[in-house]
Amino acid sequence: MIRAIPRSVETGPLEQDRKGGTDMTAIRASYRSLSQLADLNWDRLLYAATIVVALVAGSFFGHLFL
Numbered sequence: 001m002i003r004a005i006p007r008s009v010e011t012g013p014l015e016q017d018r019k020g021g022t023d024m025t026a027i028r029a030s031y032r033s034l035s036q037l038a039d040l041n042w043d044r045l046l047y048a049a050t051i052v053v054a055l056v057a058g059s060f061f062g063h064l065f066l
Contacts, residue, residue: 038045
């Protein structure tokens with residue numbers, strides 16, 4: 001009697017997608033994309049963080065003196 005081999009045994013622990021890649025290649029590509037996006041936009045994050053810190057400091061000093 002011939003038994004079917006489960007797909008996970010055939011491909012190993014990582015499932016293959018339709019293009020023949022694995023889940024890990026998709027994760028690596030996503031990580032590279034996010035890293036590139038962060039490298040390009042780090043100054044915008046710094047700008048937003050500066051505004052947040054200024055608002056918190058203003059609120060603190062406003063509450064302290066009023």
